[in-house]
Amino acid sequence: MKNTKPKFKQIIDAAVEVIAENGYHSSQVSKIAKKAGVADGTIYLYFKNKEDILVSLFQDKMGQFIARIETEIAEKNNAEDKLLELIRLHFSQLGANVPLAIVTQLELRQSNQELRHKINEVLKRYLKVIDSIIDEGIQEGVFHSELNTRLVRQMIFGTLDETVTNWVMKEQKYNLADQAAEVHQLLINGLSKQ
Amino acid sequence: MKNTKPKFKQIIDAAVEVIAENGYHSSQVSKIAKKAGVADGTIYLYFKNKEDILVSLFQDKMGQFIARIETEIAEKNNAEDKLLELIRLHFSQLGANVPLAIVTQLELRQSNQELRHKINEVLKRYLKVIDSIIDEGIQEGVFHSELNTRLVRQMIFGTLDETVTNWVMKEQKYNLADQAAEVHQLLINGLSKQ
Ligand SMILES: CCCCCCCCCCCCCCCCCC(=O)SCCNC(=O)CCNC(=O)[C@H](O)C(C)(C)COP(=O)(O)OP(=O)(O)OC[C@H]1O[C@@H](n2cnc3c(N)ncnc32)[C@H](O)[C@@H]1OP(=O)(O)O
Numbered sequence A, B: 001m002k003n004t005k006p007k008f009k010q011i012i013d014a015a016v017e018v019i020a021e022n023g024y025h026s027s028q029v030s031k032i033a034k035k036a037g038v039a040d041g042t043i044y045l046y047f048k049n050k051e052d053i054l055v056s057l058f059q060d061k062m063g064q065f066i067a068r069i070e071t072e073i074a075e076k077n078n079a080e081d082k083l084l085e086l087i088r089l090h091f092s093q094l095g096a097n098v099p100l101a102i103v104t105q106l107e108l109r110q111s112n113q114e115l116r117h118k119i120n121e122v123l124k125r126y127l128k129v130i131d132s133i134i135d136e137g138i139q140e141g142v143f144h145s146e147l148n149t150r151l152v153r154q155m156i157f158g159t160l161d162e163t164v165t166n167w168v169m170k171e172q173k174y175n176l177a178d179q180a181a182e183v184h185q186l187l188i189n190g191l192s193k194q
């Protein structure tokens, strides 16, 4: 497996830094190689091209994140607590790694259709975790039973995603992880008092 | 005023079509001129460069949209109904204009910092309309009084935005405007039954 070799990780971590600093379009493979401390040719032993580096880094980081989230939510007893844990992890992981947050919030939003579809296939794994929490809440009888899972998922992911993008665009002036409980309350209770 | 001249509109409408079809980076000014049926030089009487075309088109369309929304919500008696009207207009305007939706959801998401800040200054006008509805709901005693307006705005805009992006990415297979009432219910009542 290519992704268990130490140089794979080294290149991916360098790519996050270089892409966050220069933007995806100005991040030549040679810049990434230099940052990783490997020869240009070495990159091509692991990746087909720059696009493959972008998709692979998202795949790799998302894989780790999902493994972590699945372990943590398995310990929670109900859908509401699982959702809070998911929000906490989403905010704390990105809040602790500004270059990664710049990459996820700005650089992974490519309009090129083919690349975008590859990126969204990776995202799908995360959306399925969100779906599983929604389904559990409905089964527990705690969430409204007539909920449309797709729209709920779009509300949850859309809210988290917009909160993170604002924090990135506002140059991380405030603490992202601190927003988790309030965002959770909003999603659970909505705007209305009654 | 440059933007009352007929050629200004003509160029902007051509730009929406060309950018939606080719992507912003592959939309040369000459392509836009050709589509608009004007000489390349004419474009530079109205716009400094391609970036200025992108920002100006967003400004122009957003200006029209906000004027419309302000008229419509002024006729509604309470914050809940105003929010529903805003969601309806957001979905129906983009739902009726696929090239414009591709531009707002994919092409306006530029990672270049300077350009992004210009785009977000335009977006701010819309976010202020959302803020005014939230404030009204709190004053009416209908929305929770301890709400953090910024997070609520991020939830509302984030939810609408993600719903539209999904519809764009799913190649407009379903009707976007039909989602308005359900999305409104979700935002007003949240996930929880109690
Ligand atoms: C690096 C990692 C870091 C780790 C640390 C931690 C943090 C984690 C956070 C990471 C954040 C990452 C963000 C980076 C994302 C970059 C991409 C974006 O821009 S994201 C921001 C922008 N967002 C995006 O770009 C996401 C866009 N979404 C998508 O592209 C897709 O939803 C999908 C590919 C994700 C799943 O697709 P699919 O597998 O197809 O599953 P669906 O269920 O969607 O659809 C199933 C069927 O239902 C139909 N249907 C859906 N809704 C409705 C409806 N309301 N009414 C009626 N019908 C509806 C639909 O047409 C389909 O029909 P058919 O085709 O079967 O006939």
Ligand SMILES: CCCCCCCCCCCCCCCCCC(=O)SCCNC(=O)CCNC(=O)[C@H](O)C(C)(C)COP(=O)(O)OP(=O)(O)OC[C@H]1O[C@@H](n2cnc3c(N)ncnc32)[C@H](O)[C@@H]1OP(=O)(O)O
Pocket: A162, A165, A166, A169, A170, A173, A174, A179, B057, B058, B061, B062, B065, B089, B090, B093, B094, B100, B104, B105, B108, B109, B119, B120, B121, B123, B124, B127, B150, B151, B161
């Ligand atoms: C073509 C039109 C079509 C017409 C048809 C219809 C449809 C309409 C729909 C159009 C959709 C258009 C989408 C196109 C958008 C493209 C751009 C995106 O990617 S959008 C998707 C991605 N989203 C984005 O890119 C939006 C990113 N957001 C932004 O860039 C900014 O919010 C802003 C520039 C919009 C406003 O900024 P500003 O005027 O500063 O006002 P703020 O209130 O934000 O901040 C005030 C202060 O509060 C601080 N603070 C905030 N939150 C918190 C917190 N939770 N805790 C503590 N503090 C917080 C903050 O640091 C600031 O402090 P300081 O600086 O005063 O010390």
